[in-house]
Every structure is written in C-alpha cells, then in structure tokens.
Amino acid sequence: MSSYLTIKNLTVRLKNGAPILRAVSLDVAAGQVHGLVGESGAGKSMIGKAVLGTLPRALQVTSGEIWLDGVDLLSLPASERRRRIGATAALIPQDPLTALNPSKRIGPQITRRLVDILGWRKQDAEARALDLLGEVHIPDPARVMRSYPHELSGGMRQRILIASAFAAEPKLIIADEPTTALDVTVQKQILRLIGEMQARHNTALLFVTHDLGVVSKVCDTLSVLYAGKVVEEARMQRFFMRPIHPYSAALLAATPTYTNPDSSLTPVPQTVTDAVEREVREHDLRAGA
Amino acid sequence: MMYEIRDLRLSFPDMTQKPLLGPAPRIEVLKGLSFDLPKGAVLGIVGGSGSGKSTLGRAMLRLLEPSAGSITFDGTDITHMQEAQLRGMRQRFQMIFQDPMSSLNPRRKVGGIIAGPLKLHGLDGLQARVDEALDMVGLPRSFAQRYPHELSGGQRQRVGIARAIALRPAFILADEIVSGLDVSSQAQVLNLLGELVRELGLTLAFVSHDLSVIRRLCDRVLVLHQGVIVEEGETAALFEAPQEAYTRALLEAIPLPDPDQPWE
Amino acid sequence: MRDARGDVKRPIGLRLWLSGGWLTLLVLSAVFAPLIAPKDPLMQDLFLGRMPPFWMEGSEPGYFLGTDSLGRDVLSRMLYGARLALIVALVAGTITCVIGATLGLIAGYYRGWPDRIISRFVDIWMAFPPVLFAILLIAVLGPGLMSIIIAIVVIDWTRFARVVRAEAMSQGAMDYVASAQVAGRTRFGTMLTEILPNVLPTIVALLTLEMGIAVIVEAILSFVNLSISTDSPTWGGMISEGRTSVHQAWWVLVFPLITLFLTVLSFSQLGEGLKDRFDPVLR
Ligand SMILES: Nc1ncnc2c1ncn2[C@@H]1O[C@H](COP(=O)(O)OP(=O)(O)OP(=O)(O)O)[C@@H](O)[C@H]1O
Ligand SMILES: Nc1ncnc2c1ncn2[C@@H]1O[C@H](COP(=O)(O)OP(=O)(O)OP(=O)(O)O)[C@@H](O)[C@H]1O
Ligand SMILES: [Mg+2]
Ligand SMILES: [Mg+2]
Numbered sequence: 001m002s003s004y005l006t007i008k009n010l011t012v013r014l015k016n017g018a019p020i021l022r023a024v025s026l027d028v029a030a031g032q033v034h035g036l037v038g039e040s041g042a043g044k045s046m047i048g049k050a051v052l053g054t055l056p057r058a059l060q061v062t063s064g065e066i067w068l069d070g071v072d073l074l075s076l077p078a079s080e081r082r083r084r085i086g087a088t089a090a091l092i093p094q095d096p097l098t099a100l101n102p103s104k105r106i107g108p109q110i111t112r113r114l115v116d117i118l119g120w121r122k123q124d125a126e127a128r129a130l131d132l133l134g135e136v137h138i139p140d141p142a143r144v145m146r147s148y149p150h151e152l153s154g155g156m157r158q159r160i161l162i163a164s165a166f167a168a169e170p171k172l173i174i175a176d177e178p179t180t181a182l183d184v185t186v187q188k189q190i191l192r193l194i195g196e197m198q199a200r201h202n203t204a205l206l207f208v209t210h211d212l213g214v215v216s217k218v219c220d221t222l223s224v225l226y227a228g229k230v231v232e233e234a235r236m237q238r239f240f241m242r243p244i245h246p247y248s249a250a251l252l253a254a255t256p257t258y259t260n261p262d263s264s265l266t267p268v269p270q271t272v273t274d275a276v277e278r279e280v281r282e283h284d285l286r287a288g289a
Numbered sequence: 290m291m292y293e294i295r296d297l298r299l300s301f302p303d304m305t306q307k308p309l310l311g312p313a314p315r316i317e318v319l320k321g322l323s324f325d326l327p328k329g330a331v332l333g334i335v336g337g338s339g340s341g342k343s344t345l346g347r348a349m350l351r352l353l354e355p356s357a358g359s360i361t362f363d364g365t366d367i368t369h370m371q372e373a374q375l376r377g378m379r380q381r382f383q384m385i386f387q388d389p390m391s392s393l394n395p396r397r398k399v400g401g402i403i404a405g406p407l408k409l410h411g412l413d414g415l416q417a418r419v420d421e422a423l424d425m426v427g428l429p430r431s432f433a434q435r436y437p438h439e440l441s442g443g444q445r446q447r448v449g450i451a452r453a454i455a456l457r458p459a460f461i462l463a464d465e466i467v468s469g470l471d472v473s474s475q476a477q478v479l480n481l482l483g484e485l486v487r488e489l490g491l492t493l494a495f496v497s498h499d500l501s502v503i504r505r506l507c508d509r510v511l512v513l514h515q516g517v518i519v520e521e522g523e524t525a526a527l528f529e530a531p532q533e534a535y536t537r538a539l540l541e542a543i544p545l546p547d548p549d550q551p552w553e
Numbered sequence: 554m555r556d557a558r559g560d561v562k563r564p565i566g567l568r569l570w571l572s573g574g575w576l577t578l579l580v581l582s583a584v585f586a587p588l589i590a591p592k593d594p595l596m597q598d599l600f601l602g603r604m605p606p607f608w609m610e611g612s613e614p615g616y617f618l619g620t621d622s623l624g625r626d627v628l629s630r631m632l633y634g635a636r637l638a639l640i641v642a643l644v645a646g647t648i649t650c651v652i653g654a655t656l657g658l659i660a661g662y663y664r665g666w667p668d669r670i671i672s673r674f675v676d677i678w679m680a681f682p683p684v685l686f687a688i689l690l691i692a693v694l695g696p697g698l699m700s701i702i703i704a705i706v707v708i709d710w711t712r713f714a715r716v717v718r719a720e721a722m723s724q725g726a727m728d729y730v731a732s733a734q735v736a737g738r739t740r741f742g743t744m745l746t747e748i749l750p751n752v753l754p755t756i757v758a759l760l761t762l763e764m765g766i767a768v769i770v771e772a773i774l775s776f777v778n779l780s781i782s783t784d785s786p787t788w789g790g791m792i793s794e795g796r797t798s799v800h801q802a803w804w805v806l807v808f809p810l811i812t813l814f815l816t817v818l819s820f821s822q823l824g825e826g827l828k829d830r831f832d833p834v835l836r
Binding site (some may be wrong): 094174215 | 301306334335343387388389391396408438439441443465469470473474476477500539548
C-alpha cells in the first residue's frame with residue numbers, strides 16, 4: 001500500500017523562530033482516511049495549510065519534506081506546485097462563512113473551480129453542483145444555488161463546502177473539522193457519503209477533528225498532535241483498545257458520552273499535560289542542538 | 290421569567306423567487322414557537338441543521354424582528370422595540386455566534402474586540418476585565434495583542450466567549466460554541482458556564498447538536514424541527530424516554546468513541 | 554537560505570519604496586520648482602531651439618534635457634508641469650474619493666432606501682458617455698485648473714461609489730457587524746468603527762489608482778488643448794508639442810512621456826504597496 005501524501009519531519013516556525021509544528025511526520029494512503037486529533041491550537045490546521053502551500057505569511061516551513069504522489073512539493077517552483085495542488089487536492093476549510101464570498105451566490109462559487117481550472121462546460125458544472133448539493137442532503141438545492149451565504153444556516157454552509165471540495169473529484173482531500181456545524185443525523189449521512197465518495201475515487205483523506213467518536217467511525221489511522229508534535233501515531237482499532245501515549249489515554253478518558261450521564265466534565269489532567277510539555281521541551285532542546 | 294416567548298413567527302423574503310416588480314414571497318423559518326425560560330435556568334436547544342436554531346437565537350436577541358407573536362425579556366416586551374430603546378438594555382443579553390471567524394472584526398486586535406463592548410457600556414478597569422476574561426476561557430493574556438487570523442479555530446471561538454462573558458450579562462445565547470473545541474477546552478468552557486450560572490445567576494440558552502454536552506449542562510431541552518418545537522422537557526426525562534421519533538433518531542446517530550458501536 | 558516553501562521571496566517593501574520614492578521626488582520637485590529649475594520654463598529663445606540633451610553632440614550647457622522648438626528648457630518645464638499634475642492628482646483624487654466612498658459606504662451599509670436612491674443615481678449618471686461629458690463640461694466652464702478637477706470628480710466618483718458599496722455590503726453580512734449591534738453600538742458608530750476600517754484597504758487602493766487616472770486625464774485634456782492656457786507648462790501639453798517634432802527633437806516628447814508613465818505606475822503600485830505593508834490581515 002503506497003502512500004499518497006507523505007510528510008517527513010515537517011517543521012514550521014513563526015518568523016521570530018517560535019516553532020508551530022515540530023518535526024511532524026505522517027502518511028496518508030490512497031483510499032484511506034487519516035485522522036488528526038489534538039487540542040485546540042495544536043497545529044492541526046497548519047499541517048493542512050503547509051501541504052496546500054497556504055500558510056499565513058507570518059509562518060514558514062523551515063525544514064522537512066512534503067511528498068504528494070511521489071513528488072516533493074517543496075522542491076518544486078511555486079507555480080508548478082500550485083498547479084499540481086490545484087489539480088489534485090481540495091480543502092474543506094474550518095471557517096465555512098469566511099471561506100465563502102459573501103457577495104456572490106452559492107452556485108458560481110461551487111462551479112467556478114470546475115469551469116475555470118478544469119475547463120468544464122457551464123451547464124455541466126451546474127448540473128454537477130446540483131447533484132452534489134442533493135447528495136449532501138441540502139433541501140431545495142436549486143434555491144440554495146441562487147442564495148447568498150448569509151441566507152443559509154451554518155450547517156448548510158458547511159455542507160456546501162464539502163460538496164464543492166468533492167466537485168472536482170480530487171485525489172487528496174484535507175478536511176478541517178468538516179462536521180462541526182452539523183447535527184448528528186446529518187453528520188452521520190455526510191460521513192457515510194464522504195466514505196462512499198472516497199472509496200469510489202480512491203481519494204486520500206486527511207481528516208482533522210477533535211471528536212474521537214467521529215474518528216472511530218471513519219478513520220483507518222490517526223495521529224495525535226500536542227503543541228505541534230506528533231505524540232502518537234496508530235491504527236484506529238489499536239488506538240481505541242490500547243492507547244500508548246498517556247496523553248492519548250487521557251484524551252480518550254475525557255471524551256464525554258451521552259450514555260454515561262454521571263461522568264463529570266474533566267479536562268485532561270494537569271499531570272498528563274505537564275508530562276507532554278516536558279516531552280515537547282526536550283524535543284526542542286534536541287532540535288536546537 | 291427571563292424570557293416568555295409566545296407563538297413566535299419569523300419569515301425571510303425569498304430573494305431567489307423575487308418577481309421583477311413587487312415584493313418577494315416569504316419563507317417562514319420559525320412557525321409559532323412558545324416557551325418560557327426561567328431565570329437562572331439552562332435551556333438546551335437542539336435540532337437538525339437548518340431547523341431555525343440560530344434564527345431563534347437572533348430573534349431572542351432582537352437582531353431580527355419577528356413577523357408575529359411576542360418576546361418578553363425580563364418583563365419587558367421587546368418584540369417590536371426600536372433599536373434605540375434596545376441599546377440601553379443590550380448589556381443584559383448577549384450572544385456568542387456560531388461562526389467564530391466572521392464574528393470577530395479582522396482588523397482589530399483581540400484585546401480591542403473584548404474591550405469594545407465594555408467601553409460602550411461605560412465600564413471601567415478595561416485592562417483588568419480583558420485579562421480576566423481571557424483567563425476564564427483559558428487563553429494566555431498575550432493573545433490580547435493578536436489579530437483574529439493569528440489564532441486557531443478553537444482559540445477564536447474562545448475569544449467570542451470571552452467577549453460575551455466580560456460584560457457580565459444576565460442572559461447569554463450560546464450558538465454552537467463548543468463544537469470547534471477539543472474535549473479539554475470544552476470541559477473548561479462548560480465548567481466556566483456552569484459556574485457563572487450557579488454563582489452569578491446567569492441564564493443560558495445553549496444551542497448545540499452535541500447531546501452529550503446538552504445532557505450535562507442543561508436543565509431543560511427543546512427540540513426544534515423545521516421551525517416548530519417537536520419536544521420539550523426535563524433533560525433527564527427526555528434522554529431516558531424520548532417521545533418523538535426525531536429525538537430518538539438524534540440520539541441514535543451520536544458517534545461514540547468506540548469502533549464497535551454499530552454504525553450501519 | 555532557500556525559503557523552504559519554494560517561493561521566490563516576495564520583495565514586500567520594494568514596491569512601496571520604489572513608488573513612494575518616485576512620488577516623493579516628484580512632490581519635492583513640484584514644491585521647490587522655482588528653486589531648482591535651471592531656467593524659466595516660459596522663457597523662449599529662438600536661437601536655442603531644439604537643443605539636444607546634455608550627453609549628445611551639440612548640446613547647450615545649462616539645458617540638461619534639451620530645449621523644445623521655441624527654445625524653452627525641457628527639464629524646467631517638466632518640473633513645473635509636475636506641479637499641475639500633482640495638484641490635479643491630489644485634489645481631484647481626494648474629492649472623488651470622499652464623495653464616492655461616502656455615498657458607497659452609506660448605500661452598502663444602510664441598504665434600504667438610501668441604497669435605492671444612491672444606486673439609481675449612480676446608474677443614471679453612468680449612462681452618460683464620460684469623455685463627451687468631460688468635454689461638454691469644460692466647454693461650459695471654460696478651460697482651467699478648476700474645470701479639470703471638476704470634470705474628473707464628476708466622471709469618476711461613481712467608480713468609488715460602486716466598488717465601496719459592494720465591499721461595504723459584503724462586510725455588512727459578517728457576524729462581527731451583528732455582534733457590534735449586540736454590544737449596543739449605534740448603526741452610525743458601527744459604520745465608522747467596524748465597517749470603515751475593513752473597506753479602507755479598498756478605498757486606499759482606489760484612491761491611489763484614481764490619482765494616477767487624474768494625472769492621465771489632465772495630460773489628455775492638455776494634449777487636446779482643453780486644459781489651462783497653452784503656454785503654461787503641462788506634461789500633456791509638452792507631449793502634444795513634442796509629437797509634432799518627434800523626428801527632429803525626440804526628447805521633447807520622450808522625457809515627459811516617461812515621467813508621466815512612471816508617475817501613473819507609481820500611484821497604482823503605491824496602493825498595493827501600502828496594503829502589503831500596513832494591512833494587518835495580510836501581514
Ligand atoms: N499568524 C500567526 N501568528 C502567531 N501564531 C499563530 C499564527 N497563526 C497560527 N498561530 C498559532 O499556531 C498554532 C496552531 O494553529 P492551528 O490553527 O493549526 O491550530 P489547530 O490545531 O487547527 O486548532 P483548532 O482545533 O483550534 O482549530 C496556534 O496556537 C495559533 O495560535
Ligand atoms: N437571511 C436569511 N434569508 C433567507 N433565509 C434565511 C436567512 N437566514 C436563515 N435563513 C433560512 O432559515 C433556515 C434556518 O436557518 P438557521 O440558521 O436558523 O438554522 P440552524 O438551525 O441554526 O441550522 P445550523 O445547525 O445548520 O446552524 C435555513 O433554511 C436558512 O436557509
Ligand atoms: Mg484548526
Ligand atoms: Mg445555526
């Protein structure tokens with residue numbers, strides 16, 4: 001099983017030198033779903049942005065490799081890399097509202113990529129967009145195509161971004177918390193749909209989430225991130241049976257379930273976070289040496 | 290009572306169907322909702338995507354004007370109140386928005402975002418209040434100097450929460466505020482809200498699709514489906530014996546962190 | 554060090570420095586033209602007609618960039634010409650911007666009837682063909698500095714109004730505006746403190762572009778002799794004169810043309826450069 005996306009020792013720093021990602025390595029195989037979990041601010045979104053070459057200006061890749069389909073992206077000239085990424089990868093962004101242009105109707109925003117980059121005919125692209133909106137269970141897709149983003153609910157906007165990510169049948173999808181605005185019934189349908197589409201097109205999927213429940217349903221493998229460092233990489237079954245790293249175990253234990261109403265809301269214990277912090281600091285020392 | 294809501298109806302003009310001349314037809318999004326929210330209570334609002342939860346929230350905050358029915362806030366009828374009159378009361382009811390990035394002004398620093406409303410209502414000791422709010426939501430104080438785009442999704446969400454609680458309102462409507470947070474920050478925020486409710490008598494309406502969270506935090510739950518209330522009741526009762534098929538479907542679809550859970 | 558992103562490092566400051574530098578130079582020469590101009594720009598000397606610039610055979614000391622057919626010093630005329638060009642750019646640009654942006658902001662943010670009135674007005678206004686409009690206006694007002702400025706404002710304010718309206722409208726749909734309302738900010742206050750800072754980058758970009766356009770419009774009007782009196786030095790006037798004798802004295806045409814080109818380019822680059830440098834969202 002060859003991997004479609006490989007990240008090796010990726011280090012990303014702020015311009016002032018502060019590390020955001022610390023030698024991150026991970027693999028996503030074609031047709032597989034790799035989960036990326038970790039606390040808020042751990043650097044999950046930045047991994048996706050580094051792959052797509054859309055890091056904010058204040059951030060910089062200082063070392064490491066990103067291989068996409070056998071090509072080291074970072075060694076390509078910028079234009080060639082952009083072209084390659086544009087043709088093969090898609091992002092489902094974390095902020096649905098800001099990702100959509102507030103002054104444009106939904107329809108053209110979905111079809112633009114198909115028409116402009118992939119050279120589809122306008123009618124074909126529109127038909128495809130309508131189909132996809134139906135597939136993500138948006139009621140009255142024809143009306144939604146003609147609506148503006150602010151006229152839709154949060155969950156509808158999120159599903160629109162999912163639909164438009166799938167529109168061009170990409171080989172790699174980076175899904176950044178794609179179901180946070182969906183209620184569980186829709187979430188279930190969407191996750192199933194993502195699975196189907198992905199199986200159909202043999203897509204590699206990097207799935208950022210903090211919901212371990214979701215991870216256990218869709219992921220084949222996963223990485224746990226803490227302060228920009230991968231603390232555990234595991235196959236999904238094994239992770240839920242026997243998490244190895246204490247932080248992973250604590251994360252699992254802290255996940256609330258509605259079936260157990262008496263469990264109190266406990267953050268990850270201080271002792272555990274202190275231990276990981278120490279680990280991260282040691283890493284920095286070694287990296288500095 | 291903090292809120293008494295009677296037969297609340299709200300509709301939007303459907304601009305996609307607007308004829309060349311004349312007004313657009315209207316789509317009714319809230320179709321006659323009635324419920325009470327006692328002071329100091331925590332009400333969970335759940336429902337499918339597009340069922341009208343955020344719209345209900347915006348109506349309760351009078352960001353939208355109802356087309357029929359009435360909303361009484363703390364004894365005052367605010368259904369059709371003018372904005373100028375509402376402005377004086379606005380400190381008392383706050384909303385935390387669903388989409389964190391868009392609810393923060395991109396060209397203002399976090400400190401300014403939190404201090405803005407405080408200044409408007411003439412509160413003093415701004416710096417101390419901003420620091421305190423950041424502490425409460427678990428963000429470092431140095432974040433006051435950052436712009437929203439320099440934060441992660443969950444950090445932005447917590448800035449929105451900090452802005453609302455810094456004003457010490459009597460009522461907060463929280464629209465899907467923990468869905469973007471990891472379990473640890475989630476626990477921290479929920480515990481914080483719980484404390485505010487217990488110690489300062491905050492009244493809370495909590496929109497969420499995460500039923501595990503609703504079960505822990507809320508006294509009562511209201512299930513919304515396509516703009517009508519299909520079920521309302523005590524949290525425990527509702528979870529033990531959901532009356533409506535829709536509520537049951539919601540419960541069954543929750544993914545548990547367990548690979549062996551059946552998930553057809 | 555190779556930037557590991559593989560990007561050619563973007564010279565963020567360069568644009569700003571180059572365009573800002575050129576414009577500063579221009580402003581200084583305009584302000585101090587009487588002090589630094591080697592000759593009187595109006596002084597004719599028919600014996601010194603069509604002298605080439607200093608590095609060429611047969612040049613006359615003191616006339617660095619040569620003379621035109623009437624023996625006037627090209628460099629001095631260009632320096633004085635910068636005065637008119639910059640006055641038109643600053644005054645016309647600013648007035649156009651203030652009128653257009655204010656109307657656009659109000660229409661885009663308040664929507665409803667203010668928007669209907671303003672937008673209708675803009676539509677009707679834009680139905681007139683602009684050049685005809687300008688020529689007509691100057692024919693009525695008579696040529697002169699004021700007329701040029703008024704013509705530019707009258708033609709171009711609609712561009713500001715339309716762009717700023719669209720931008721204000723999409724900003725108005727963002728939740729941070731709703732959240733200002735929740736906080737109890739007045740509508741007018743929200744427009745000034747929340748919306749305006751977010752459309753400001755657009756306004757600045759338009760303004761610098763407009764200044765460049767104003768310089769060109771002034772040159773065109775001088776070119777067709779609709780600007781101020783024909784012998785006071787303007788770049789457009791010089792280009793128009795130089796055109797007739799380009800084979801005998803190319804420098805009369807080329808130097809003002811280059812200056813005009815650099816100035817217009819600098820204005821448009823200044824806008825982009827300022828955005829790169831000062832917009833926190835892009836930093
Ligand atoms: N421009 C910036 N300047 C300084 N710090 C930044 C900047 N952009 C991001 N960061 C920091 O980088 C870290 C990683 O951010 P990232 O968005 O990847 O987090 P995340 O794991 O996606 O979290 P979340 O689950 O909350 O979205 C955060 O701590 C954030 O504060
Ligand atoms: N400004 C508007 N104009 C027209 N229709 C609107 C407008 N705002 C909301 N709607 C419609 O109202 C319905 C309810 O939207 P609302 O945002 O209240 O849903 P929600 O329950 O919050 O859903 P979600 O969980 O997805 O956020 C949707 O069908 C939406 O399209
Ligand atoms: Mg993120
Ligand atoms: Mg909503």
